[in-house]
Amino acid sequence: MMEFLQTLEQAGQNLLGPAWLPLWTVVKIMLIVGPLMGCVAYLTLAERKVIGWMQIRIGPNRVGYFGLLQPLADGIKLLMKEIILPSGSNKFLFIVGPIMSLMPALAAWAVVPFNAELVLSDVNAGLLYILAMTSLGVYGVIIAGWASNSKYAFLGALRSAAQIVSYEIAMGFALVTVLMASQSLNLGEIVAGQKGSAGALNWFVVPLFPMFLVYLISGVAEANRAPFDVAEGESEIVAGFHVEYSGMAFALFFLAEYANMILIAFLTSIMFLGGWLSPLPFLPDSIVWLFGKVAFILFLFLWFRATFPRYRYDQLMRLGWKVFIPLSIVWVVVVGAWMQTPLWVW
C-alpha cells in the first residue's frame, strides 16, 4: 500500500511538476471529506435505528432494504426544498451562518491521523489546531441565531454560546493532561506514546480516567447533543438557533453536528483509547481498531440520547463550571505530581 503510494507520488511529480502538490492535496482532502459525509449520512440512519430499537420500535424501514436508502432520500428531499430567507433577517449573515458552522467541523480533520502514516497534515501543534478549530464552531450558531431576527433563534444562540464557551475550558484542561502524559502536541506522537507491552493498560484512559469522562461529556456538550441540546430544545424554544432555516441551509447545520460528533469520537479514541493500537499485545495494530473505538463512542452518543432527559440550563452550567473545571484543574496538578514519582509508568 505504502509502496504503491510512493510510486504514484513519484509518477505524479514527474508528470505534473509543481502543479502536482496542490492537486494531490486536494485529492487527499476529497478522500477524507467524501467518506466522512457518507459516515454522517449513515450515522443519521444508525441513530434512528438504534434509538428505535431501544424504544422497541422498528425505525425507518421503507426506503430501500432495511431502510438503507433513507439517508439518500432525506438528502434529496432537503436539496429540493426551497431555502426561505426571512424578510427581517440579515441576508448575508443568514447565509454565512450555516457555512461557518460546517467549515470548522471539516477543517479540523486536516490533522487527524488514521494510522502512523496516514495523515493529511502531520503538524507539531496538531492538538492546539484542533482546539482552535472546534472553538470556531460556535460562530455558526451565534451568527445564525442573530441573523434570523427571531426570538427563539436568538435564545438558542445565546444558550449555545454560553454552553460551548463553558465546556471548552474543561475540555482544554483535559487535553492539557493528555499533553502532559504524552509530552507532545502531535496527535500521531500522542498515540505512539500509548504504545507498550501491556496493550490496553498502556492507554491514557487508565491514568487519566476522570479526564476521559470529562472530555467525553464535554464533547457531548460541545456537539450540542442530548442531554445537553438546550440550544435546540424543541420543547422550550421550538428548534433553537436553526428554527428559521429550511432545505439545504438546515442540512448544513445537521451535517456539522454529525461531523462534530464523529470528530469528537475520533479525538477521544486517539487521545485516550490508544487510536489504532490494539487492546491485546499479541494482535497487530490496525486502522480497524480505530474505527471500532470510534463506532463504540458514536454508539454511546446515541445511547445517551435515548436514555437521558435534557439537562435544565442552570444544572448544565453548574456541571460545567462547578464540577468539571475544578476537577480538571485538580487532575492537572495530580498528574504533574504523579509524573515526578517512579509510580508513573505511561
Next chain:
Amino acid sequence: MSFISIVFYVFAALTVFAAVGVITSRNPVHAALFLVLAFCSASGIWMTLEAEFLAIVLILVYVGAVMVLFLFVVMMLDVNLIQLREGFWRWFPFGAGLAGLMVFEMVWVLGSRQTSDTVSAITHPANYSNTKELGRLIYTDYVYPFELAAVILLVAMVAAIALTLRRRAGVKSQNVADQVKVKAKDRIRIVKMAAESKDSVSN
C-alpha cells in the same frame, strides 16, 4: 515574489480591510465580526513567521472565547445607531491624529536602517517546535514576569467578580448538595394498614 510573500500580502490586505470594516460598519455586530476577521488574518501573518503557537492561541483565545463573549454582549445591547454616530466628526481629528502618529512610529521603527539590517526572517527546520521553545523560555528565563502577569489577571478576575456579585435576600434557589442528600424517607411516608375485606368495599 516568493509564495510566502504572496501569502503575507493577502493576509495583510485582509487585515487592513477588516480593520477598516471595524470602524466604518454601522452595525456593532458587523463591527465585531470584522474584528474576528482581523484576528484571523493577523493569525495568518504570524503563521508565516513560523510562530504557530501564537497564531493558534490568537484564534483559540481571542476568536474562540473573547470575541464570542463580546458578540454575546453586543448582540443583546439595545443600541441607538444614530446616537452612536453623532460624535463621529467631533472625534475624527483626534482619532486621525492618533492613527497618523502610530503609522509614523511604525515606519520609523520598522523602516530604519538598524532594524531592517538586524531583523530578518529566521527559518527553522521542519522538526522545530515553536511551542516547546516558547514554553522553555516562559518557565525558565521569564518565570517571574510570567507569574506576575498571572497574579495580576487573577486579581482582575477576583475584582470583577467582587464588583458584580450581589447577594439578594429572598431569592429562591436550589442547593444541589441538599438535594443529593435527600433520602426516600424524608419525602414519603409509608403507612401500613390492614387490607380491607371484600364486604367492607361493597358497602
